[in-house]
Amino acid sequence: MELISPADFVKRNVLAVQDYYAVATRSISNIFRRPRYMADMIQQADLIGVGSLPIVVLTGTFTGVVLALNTSDTLQRFGSLSLTGQLVSLSMVKELGPVLTSLMVAGRNASGMASELGSMKVTEQIDAMRALGTDPYKKLVTPRVAATVFMMFFLTIISDLMGLIGGYIYSVAMLRLDTYQYWNKAYQALTYNDILTGLIKPIVFGFIISTIGCYYGMSTKGGTQGVGRSTTQAVVASSVMILATDVLVSQLLLTVLR
């Protein structure tokens, strides 16, 4: 294994942060510059959004079921089984919906972006694009970032809904709860701020997933081994960043929306 000095290690990481910052800011600023690649954006929205739908639906549903399952025992002890709907809705909308959806999308799409762009990088296709007078950040990065942010918003809503439906199915089938009771509690528990929190988070997470995926793809070096390394790093980094950012965003929104 290659040993590097602490100074080189710090330098390398500072450079990586600087490069990531450049990718992230260019992806936003390019939205306001011509040419805009609408067809690429729609294609990416289809790949990222529609393509992720099955895993998001399954994740949401099973999370809702398991939430109802695990909390029902405790709630029953306190004679509050009727609050199952409330617990499922609050957990799903504020926290688990956005976070789990983002983690699933990160696993599927950050890796996809890193490997696709990474392969293009090592086979000189990115250089070819630049040589042909096209900005690869405009053509490849910005459509992916815009599509991920846009689709994450809707995927999270679908995941939240599926979680509530999953919790409802378990509550009715296994806990013998009343349909009205479940949905009434689930609805009444949610405040405007909870919904806002649950809808701001996927936008932030979508940005993290796509920019990290694209950053690792565009900075790939070292042939097919490098592509594999970039893909793994993109999933790990985006997953960790989602969880870390979740803490910050939750605290920030709690303070701002209080």
Next chain:
Amino acid sequence: MSSPNSPLENSENEAIVFRDVSIGFDGLQVLEDVSFQLRRGETKILFGVAGSGKSTILKLCLGLLRPDKGNIFVLGHDVTIMTEEQLFELRSKVGIVFQESALFDSMNVHDNVAFRLMEEKLPENEVDRRVKEALRFVELEHTVGMLPSELSGGMRRRVGIARAIITQPEILLYDSPTGGLDPITSTTIVELIMKQRDESHTSSLLVSHRLQDGFVLASHSYDPVAKHMKAIENGDHSRVNTTFLILKDCRVIFDGTAEELGQVQDPYVREYIS
């Protein structure tokens, strides 16, 4: 010596000018004070051992890499001080054929060749006409709907050439266009380069490992009637305007014509060309 930002005096005569260009990667020096010029209409063949910086020179010409030191003028513009946005415009006047073709693997041959025209939003029928024309030049009209993965190595290079010439650029850069190809396919590619040189008189920089490619280009011309290359008679090689440049230890050790190359006494050059 001129200042870094001084404009090029003879930009109408010179396609590319390197002035004391140095570049290194990860502490390893690749080019050191490299200076040369490519005149308009000239074809210059770059020789050197692997890792001598030949491909780096091509990437520097396009501004894909920035030198650590020195200036590079392309069609009179100093690419070392241009922004990426300014470079995109200049790059439309320069075509490049990459070592491994670098075709976009998710696009078919038509879209690869038409990429630049589609980016310029030209009308569809105009794009189709020019794609057909470019593919006819490389004799690959039948591959229009195929994906790069369905093509052989030689066919990919030819599609790469079609993509590079479709906008009729003022400069063409070839990065080892015959590398890894069998002799027959290599000859086909050399003949295409020759055809482009003799029909369009495009200024070209050609990186090669194969000496015979260079000598064939310097000693033959394209016969449009026979549709084949033929040896230049009477030894008048000046009309094909093809010169050589040899790199060694990060520096240029030879820059001149085939005749001059034959008279060089430098032991390394003698060994290289023997």
